[in-house]
Amino acid sequence: MNAIARKTRKGRTTKKTAESSQKIARRSSVSYPRPKPKTQPDSFYPAYVATRTRAPSKPLIVLPHTLSELTGPVFGHESIAESDRDLTRQHAGEPLGERIIVSGRVLDSNGRPVAHTLIEIWQANAAGRYAHQNDAHAAPLDLNFTGGGRTLTDSGGNYRFITIKPGAYPWKNHPNAWRPAHIHFSLFGTAFATRLVTQMYFPGDPLMAHDPIWHSIPNELARQRLISNFDLATTRPDWALGFRFDIILRGRDATPFERQR
Numbered sequence: 001m002n003a004i005a006r007k008t009r010k011g012r013t014t015k016k017t018a019e020s021s022q023k024i025a026r027r028s029s030v031s032y033p034r035p036k037p038k039t040q041p042d043s044f045y046p047a048y049v050a051t052r053t054r055a056p057s058k059p060l061i062v063l064p065h066t067l068s069e070l071t072g073p074v075f076g077h078e079s080i081a082e083s084d085r086d087l088t089r090q091h092a093g094e095p096l097g098e099r100i101i102v103s104g105r106v107l108d109s110n111g112r113p114v115a116h117t118l119i120e121i122w123q124a125n126a127a128g129r130y131a132h133q134n135d136a137h138a139a140p141l142d143l144n145f146t147g148g149g150r151t152l153t154d155s156g157g158n159y160r161f162i163t164i165k166p167g168a169y170p171w172k173n174h175p176n177a178w179r180p181a182h183i184h185f186s187l188f189g190t191a192f193a194t195r196l197v198t199q200m201y202f203p204g205d206p207l208m209a210h211d212p213i214w215h216s217i218p219n220e221l222a223r224q225r226l227i228s229n230f231d232l233a234t235t236r237p238d239w240a241l242g243f244r245f246d247i248i249l250r251g252r253d254a255t256p257f258e259r260q261r
């Protein structure tokens with residue numbers, strides 16, 4: 001038997017067989033899988049200036065949810081009207097801009113549909129202005145467009161909104177900063193405490209390359225999941241273009257969500 005000799009601290013010689021050293025060699029040559037690329041943004045991303053002050057500076061403390069947080073009713077399920085999911089029918093007239101249909105599915109990490117979950121959206125109007133007192137963008141308001149909608153997924157996890165394509169708008173993050181056109185999405189799960197928030201973008205938008213919020217997502221594949229797909233099957237002829245935006249709540253293919261602060 002081959003043997004390797006070595007000295008102990010007391011000077012005695014011990015033997016280690018070649019067999020065991022081969023085991024060690026085999027063990028050291030094992031290739032461990034690399035950590036999976038992150039799909040979710042970090043709280044602190046310096047290029048996204050607001051994260052410099054609002055990212056936690058100390059380790060987070062886990063606060064267990066209360067029973068009512070986990071089992072209480074999710075707000076708003078009972079009072080959803082048809083006009084809630086058609087943002088072009090919430091006022092006396094039609095809003096200005098390009099009418100679009102946004103539809104998709106909400107799925108869990110195994111690709112199973114998430115049924116009867118509440119989706120809320122909010123967005124700027126076609127000129128890039130929010131109907132909100134804090135929006136000072138020098139663009140016109142549209143009295144026929146508020147920019148808020150909500151709906152429930154059906155039993156197959158499907159949802160559908162009719163709205164107006166939002167315009168880009170300037171923000172103060174850096175000189176000449178403009179947000180790409182986007183729609184904010186909020187998803188309520190089975191409880192209020194499980195709310196997730198993300199943004200949907202449009203394909204081919206040149207502002208994506210300059211948007212630090214989009215770039216704060218560290219993985220290219222994950223970033224791409226936030227860009228909707230133009231879809232002729234969703235498009236309604238002579239009436240509205242259609243975009244598909246599927247949302248995956250968890251797992252390797254999860255949609256990037258904004259950090260809960």
Ligand SMILES: [Fe+2]
Pocket residue numbers: 124179182184
């Ligand atoms: Fe926005």
